[in-house]
Amino acid sequence: MTAKILDGKKLSKEIKEKIANDIKALQKSKGIIPGLAVIIAGDDEASHVYVSMKEKACESVGMYSKSFKLPGTITQEELLKIIDELNDDEKIHGILVQLPLPPGIDERMVNERILPSKDIDGFHAINHGRLFLGEDSLIPCTPKGIIELIKYTGVPISGKHAVVIGRSNIVGKPTAMLLLRENATVTICHSKTKDLTSHVRSADILVSAAGIPNLVRGNMVKEGAIVIDAGTRVVEDKLVGDVNFNEVEKIASWLTPVPGGVGPMTIAMLLQNTLKAAMMK
Numbered sequence: 001m002t003a004k005i006l007d008g009k010k011l012s013k014e015i016k017e018k019i020a021n022d023i024k025a026l027q028k029s030k031g032i033i034p035g036l037a038v039i040i041a042g043d044d045e046a047s048h049v050y051v052s053m054k055e056k057a058c059e060s061v062g063m064y065s066k067s068f069k070l071p072g073t074i075t076q077e078e079l080l081k082i083i084d085e086l087n088d089d090e091k092i093h094g095i096l097v098q099l100p101l102p103p104g105i106d107e108r109m110v111n112e113r114i115l116p117s118k119d120i121d122g123f124h125a126i127n128h129g130r131l132f133l134g135e136d137s138l139i140p141c142t143p144k145g146i147i148e149l150i151k152y153t154g155v156p157i158s159g160k161h162a163v164v165i166g167r168s169n170i171v172g173k174p175t176a177m178l179l180l181r182e183n184a185t186v187t188i189c190h191s192k193t194k195d196l197t198s199h200v201r202s203a204d205i206l207v208s209a210a211g212i213p214n215l216v217r218g219n220m221v222k223e224g225a226i227v228i229d230a231g232t233r234v235v236e237d238k239l240v241g242d243v244n245f246n247e248v249e250k251i252a253s254w255l256t257p258v259p260g261g262v263g264p265m266t267i268a269m270l271l272q273n274t275l276k277a278a279m280m281k
């Protein structure tokens with residue numbers, strides 16, 4: 001079997017076109033232009049690249065965006081004050097604080113300060129909790145994008161065995177919760193898992209979000225599985241995922257590339273969440 005490529009770039013383009021239309025309609029009917037504020041602190045080069053990608057994406061769909069590029073020496077107090085102002089700003093419907101934050105700043109405290117209704121990353125405890133309860137909420141962008149990719153294959157999720165590698169609060173855990181909501185039987189594997197291969201081998205749907213290049217080899221994957229590679233690591237100036245693409249391509253039915261898979265979907269979902277937040281007003 002040769003896997004079909006699950007093209008996140010193409011799907012994200014389709015989604016962005018729909019968002020652009022919905023924004024026009026929202027502007028016409030209610031006079032609202034969705035607005036996203038992005039806060040970045042420090043001068044990490046990769047983080048700045050991501051932020052400029054987000055700015056461009058906003059522009060491409062007709063969304064308002066405002067960036068705050070702050071020095072790495074900013075205090076937690078100052079950062080919280082900016083969030084308070086954005087919480088009160090009528091033009092802003094979504095607030096994103098780019099992670100990681102400089103040392104000494106409490107990430108949880110910062111995320112909890114964003115109004116849950118403007119938390120388009122879905123990182124506030126209220127939104128995590130609503131996801132856990134199966135209630136309507138703002139869902140973290142990467143997990144949401146992963147589910148969209150799986151649904152795009154047309155293969156039903158219900159009743160399948162889904163294995164998620166990684167248990168971070170921003171990818172692994174919410175992805176597992178979303179798969180459960182879709183009626184998959186879900187296994188979460190992590191760094192303390194004994195015999196990773198035995199779990200992975202039985203996965204109809206495999207999502208790897210470990211950040212370990214070459215973690216998933218061809219001989220670990222079940223014939224015909226859907227494989228989503230949510231790993232991102234820069235190796236010799238190149239972006240690489242967790243999956244050995246050439247090996248797994250021969251075994252899986254569908255496979256996401258890196259780059260061009262989960263990454264572009266994350267940005268499309270960020271726009272979708274901001275639109276949703278603007279529509280909830």
Ligand SMILES: Nc1nc(=O)c2c([nH]1)NC[C@@H]1CN(c3ccc(C(=O)N[C@@H](CCC(=O)O)C(=O)O)cc3)C=[N+]21
Binds near residue numbers: 050141239258259263
């Ligand atoms: N509060 C917060 N929210 C985030 O959503 C968030 C964050 N902090 N911190 C950093 C990570 C990283 N992230 C990516 C988004 C898009 C691509 C993406 O589009 N990547 C392209 C290519 C990029 C390249 O070539 O370098 C791709 O995979 O094809 C990657 C990574 C969002 N993050």
